[in-house]
Amino acid sequence: MKRTTILCASVMALVALMLLPTVASADTFDAAGAESLTSVGINTMWVVVAALFVMFMQAGFAFLEIGFSRGKNAGTIVAKILMNFSIAALMYWAVGFALAFGGTGELWGSTGFFLRDFGDPSVAFPAMSFSDVTVDGKFFFQFTFCAVSLAIVWGTTLERVKFGVYAIYAVVFAALIYPIGSHWVFGGGWLQANLGMQDFAGSTAVHLIGATGALAVLLLLGPRRGKYGADGRPRPIPGHNMPLFGLGILILWLGWFGFNPGSTLGALDGRFPEVIIVTQLAASAGVIMAIITSRLLMKKIDIGMAGNGAIAALVGITAPSGYVSPWAAVIIGAVAGVLVVVSVLAIDRKIDDPVGALSAHGIAGIWGTLACGLFTNPALADYNAVGEGGLFYTGSFHQLGVQALGVVTVFAFVFVASFITFFLIKKTYGLRVTADEEDAGLDISEHGMYGYPEQFIPAPELVGVGPVQTPAGATASSGMKPSEVPA
Amino acid sequence: MKRTTILCASVMALVALMLLPTVASADTFDAAGAESLTSVGINTMWVVVAALFVMFMQAGFAFLEIGFSRGKNAGTIVAKILMNFSIAALMYWAVGFALAFGGTGELWGSTGFFLRDFGDPSVAFPAMSFSDVTVDGKFFFQFTFCAVSLAIVWGTTLERVKFGVYAIYAVVFAALIYPIGSHWVFGGGWLQANLGMQDFAGSTAVHLIGATGALAVLLLLGPRRGKYGADGRPRPIPGHNMPLFGLGILILWLGWFGFNPGSTLGALDGRFPEVIIVTQLAASAGVIMAIITSRLLMKKIDIGMAGNGAIAALVGITAPSGYVSPWAAVIIGAVAGVLVVVSVLAIDRKIDDPVGALSAHGIAGIWGTLACGLFTNPALADYNAVGEGGLFYTGSFHQLGVQALGVVTVFAFVFVASFITFFLIKKTYGLRVTADEEDAGLDISEHGMYGYPEQFIPAPELVGVGPVQTPAGATASSGMKPSEVPA
């Protein structure tokens, strides 16, 4: 019954809310009532529409993981993504958003819990005050980023983690870890405000944070049974469905057109289409280089690698997307495409990352953040009023150093916080299912039914529970000639 | 050949159109020509974009049904959704929209057939005159709602209904039943205009109407063969594909961000992001409570229940989404999440609703409508100029009573109209395929081919029709060593 108690933690949050004074809502509403201006309308619409595409990335991550899992572990991912997305929403609304954007604290924010009583929005959320988008619009957009970061965490845990682990860590991650980490980078925290670290849409703040959590849990979880032979050599455990994997990649690619260009937090300055172009060029270069690298290193064009190349390039261009010119985007994406293939092959030798999350989000996230230090266009640094031009333009290593410092500190914070969290979970609830459950698959053992019953349950069992119901001979002609089918 | 005659009914509509005077189009065009205003542009864009997300919900319903069906009945759902969506468009354009929104009739509207000759839009469609969105934009948005309502109907009929039934009922539903029912609730009919019933985006007008049709057909159709044992106890007939079910849920969730916030029919008042937040919080609470309830009642976290919880909560918040505050949304969603699990388990004992449509759209739709009577924020009731605050704020049962009356009358009308329609179909064309066809599956019996041929046709049959075409030995080495593959 442990699991129940765990899940109940989430209920607490709900109960708490119900006790809130009903006046609560008023604020939000009045706040909005006033803002009936054209500019607000246009910018808010863009940010909200962008947020919807980012929200859809949940499906992208789900199918990327489903495709890379074996059929016996495919269904649980659906329950996981639904639960995580839900917990993230409640936690980020109750606590996370306030910590991430509420006020000017160097380490964390402090106003706007439950989106209430924050007074003047531009004062309450200074890091986003350059935009006139409504607070609700900004909140929803930022929440979808939190959900993306959380989704990235689980890529390394497929096929063996206990279901309850998702719930427990999700609460901590969405309420504390992600908000604090992202606050430093683009919520007005010390890295951004004091040092001028550049991370336009979150190569570090979203992707590296997620990948760092993924690394922490993987180290405590260990590889899937059978992943490494007696000789310690890695064995292939092929994912069961490349088409669904492809669906995931294409949905993620689409979502990125909300992710990066939406981070302009406005449409009227005409910047967002440029960000889209930069994003597309990088992704394209990434796919092509990943395919070529895979062909050269593995003699085959690995389908998964082509997809990883797209993701890695998109992650790589996330931080620079608002700071670099198209030509630089091509380079950034191309490098990410090569990096991810090499990294996946190297990592696979020792630790078991079924979807390549450490490479596609971690390594590529680091590369993307550092790339600002190399390629940031001074004109765009000024335009965004964050940091300065990159080495390539200025010849100065300053920005590159700032970026590196940001990567290191954020990684350190998230890794320590996550490792502690997962360590405590391991000692109490446990991280991993039993060997028998792992062999049987998470769908049947955690959810009581296979995700693809017809693949695992013999037809005679599926039809015949108890004596036959059908009139004798009914099925004898179930192979009807067309003419036998009443038209 | 019966089926053909039936389908031909649909053709009539087309033929009719071709005879219309060509001047027709002019109106529409001129009407739009004038409206070149910023506000119109912004608001129309939002409503149209929202409508596109709602349109995509067709895929959501399709995959929810596909996932919950057995593999032998998966393909037919594709043909069904395409045909239904198409019939709905032509019928709603020709007749439905006019009945739903054309004028101030208490029972039904009367202007705007074929979107023609309606004169001044604000006079012609008074219920939506508060918005300056173009008539074409409003029409498309409302049509997508009709299509959603129709899609809900079929959830109870999977794996045994005759294909033609979809076509016949779709014509009646999109032309008469839905337009009249929705007119009462949010088209300016008696419930809305005279009593002030609150249903922001259609918990009753869209979801309950659909679910009521679903109940009517189910009562006449009966359960799937083998669903109930000789002892009358329900047996599991597991859906064949949980990942595709999950795709459906995630697409529906995304679509709801067009469904509820789009119902503001405008972007400039800054309300739509608040509606999105309210929607997201409710859905999240629904998923979490459904998972907990499923864990407690069934000892397992049923994947389908997690998804049903999301849908039920989204349906539940549909009516209140424009009237309540975030904290109330959490309660509404949480209750819906508990309700749906209990309801599915209870209903399954006696009648066979494969996807849980009666619970997720019916029970939850009723709950959502009544929830307005409990939680409507007076400030928002005034803002929308419909009804008054809920019991929770005003202490008065009035609004709750109005909501209840609305639920009862709409249910009664739709149930009677649908039952009669399906009864007539049963007596003439027939509702259900033969036992043999049901055993063989709808794909092969209705469409002549399996949706997954490789699952049902033995490989030797698939390759070998007639003598071998391949040069002797060709396949002997079809297991080539990599090196054997010309690079």
Added chain:
Amino acid sequence: MKRTTILCASVMALVALMLLPTVASADTFDAAGAESLTSVGINTMWVVVAALFVMFMQAGFAFLEIGFSRGKNAGTIVAKILMNFSIAALMYWAVGFALAFGGTGELWGSTGFFLRDFGDPSVAFPAMSFSDVTVDGKFFFQFTFCAVSLAIVWGTTLERVKFGVYAIYAVVFAALIYPIGSHWVFGGGWLQANLGMQDFAGSTAVHLIGATGALAVLLLLGPRRGKYGADGRPRPIPGHNMPLFGLGILILWLGWFGFNPGSTLGALDGRFPEVIIVTQLAASAGVIMAIITSRLLMKKIDIGMAGNGAIAALVGITAPSGYVSPWAAVIIGAVAGVLVVVSVLAIDRKIDDPVGALSAHGIAGIWGTLACGLFTNPALADYNAVGEGGLFYTGSFHQLGVQALGVVTVFAFVFVASFITFFLIKKTYGLRVTADEEDAGLDISEHGMYGYPEQFIPAPELVGVGPVQTPAGATASSGMKPSEVPA
């Protein structure tokens, strides 16, 4: 190693870019910096959002092809779509866009390579100067069209083409063939500027061009092994997954709501919702007529035909969508629905087009283009300032003649250019995999792993590489009773 050398061609492009002077970006940025106007913001937002829906059509084409392929050839389509989409982006950015829209050349444009140094946008890209959308927005929108056209090409090549062929032709197509062909039709080239050919969103410029390339490669490639019996009669080679096919159709349908209405290149004139309605009505009529035709000709409602009907009608309405009235749209769609079924059945007798691309994009594209000559509403011809009213209104065959001339010349150019390209590929790299590889499937032979490993690799092989790792008896109880599962 041939394949590598081929792929490396693509790298050249990248390398080239890296050598560009860094000043490059400046232009783009400044250009945008100035345009901070409401109108620009609104119109750009609409065009960009529309472009995102069009971009998603890549997933639509991928799943349409996946559904229509056998399971052994499903995975390669994922790698293909990612690579093609990427190559198209880099080529269209570097060369294509300039040729398609840069300047007033009758045969091709000449300014805006790499989106650089084009000076005043309205002068540089005259064909789109009627719209105030930013150049970046216009570029991304037009690029997504190029990618759609390229995706159409491959429908005829499934299950037998060599992977490298995609890459080589994609470079030529996105850099030269599509840009030049589309320049003639809607880039300001001779057909549009001199003759007033009407093609609002590309029935000819996008769909016919793609289908023409598809015909060229098919003629050189030949049918799939086993498609035609010893007696020369076609045999069914059923696609493996109708649900995924349906996903493709629904995504494409959604994408078309960006494709056609986005071609208004603006939102403020209120035209785009009308275009959406026209598009929806045509598609609906197409589905219904395709279903009826299939029922009459084949005695069954072929699922694929229902989907082809939707696509054909959408292709058919693409050119007229900005020129015709709703009633005409219904006729255009209905005719396309009938045409596509008849055409698929006829073409299948002789040449092997697995997805029906020649019919749904070619025949329907021609029909749609000619339909303008019949149904164009004079008021809309004036409004768009292109050509004149159709035969149906004016009684004059002039516009119809212009449309026909456009179809013929564009077809001729694209066919010759494509045939030569594919012919050269065939003589050098080769077009087709070996018989053994085709029998084994493209996934295993081109990518080294099946797209659905569990379908092709026996379970004992999947679990048991080398000695058993699991403690004796571990799996003996892998069928645990619920109680045996630690809760």
Added chain:
Amino acid sequence: MKLVVAYIRHEAFEPIRQELLELGFPSMSITEVKGSGRQKGVTEQYRGSSVTNYLRPKVKIECVVATGDVQTIVDSILRHARTGSIGDGKVFVLPVEQAYRIRTGESGEETLQSHPDPAAAV
């Protein structure tokens, strides 16, 4: 010892399994096979062309029993698998020379001993 091989309809399997279990014969193996016989095929259509599939899915039961028990098994199968219409299938009996229980390594007829309560074991 004999090997009883039966080709039957899917729906017939469960009742047979249950009766044999009650009779003390829990052990058997089944395979999904495709059978051709007197039964009609199913005609499939796809985009205009059609093909007939003459093979119909059947369940093959294999059960090795002591010679003395053969008739019991056969009778049970004949009783439950019979609908009276074409496609009911066939039962064949083949000789078996030796049998081993892998778990214990023991061989001979005793490896086929019926177990009183099969469900009791893990």
Added chain:
Amino acid sequence: MKLVVAYIRHEAFEPIRQELLELGFPSMSITEVKGSGRQKGVTEQYRGSSVTNYLRPKVKIECVVATGDVQTIVDSILRHARTGSIGDGKVFVLPVEQAYRIRTGESGEETLQSHPDPAAAV
């Protein structure tokens, strides 16, 4: 009575089925099996690591016939299944002691009688 068991290539099955049908032997059962023999395996690769699959898909035909008919069946199989290259497969003949037709309950060789027109029946 004898049980003829053959392991063949997929493509070979249909011609064999058709000839046996013409010869009056419509009844048989087939199973998809994986076979190992002299044939090479297929090497699969996935994200860098690779594995070789030594089992190749084959079709197993089972056909019980009267002793007198065995040679006819075997010859037909040998004729059509032969490509001359490794992997063609094998044919085995096993003794069958008894046979029953479930539909009628009758037993013995007559249950194997070839039917003139199998397609005629429902």
Added chain:
Amino acid sequence: MKLVVAYIRHEAFEPIRQELLELGFPSMSITEVKGSGRQKGVTEQYRGSSVTNYLRPKVKIECVVATGDVQTIVDSILRHARTGSIGDGKVFVLPVEQAYRIRTGESGEETLQSHPDPAAAV
């Protein structure tokens, strides 16, 4: 000649295949079967109702060998397939009267000759 039929666990197959290969018996066929025996079933739940699946997946090995080699094969299987817990499976030996190699048409025990290097062939 004899037909050795074994019902074993999935994990046991690969070691057996490898040993038999080394011993010079590369040729065999396997089928995925579902077995019922003393082993417990798996209980599945779905939306409230539940069902127990008593059939457990097993691998069936079929290997025809010369009479003299039977014991070698059986011993190898018994050695590798044994975990000591319920569900290990069974091995049966059936008589085979004739064998043919399709590729060459030759018949008799020589068709079963073990090949020194099976991997060498194409």
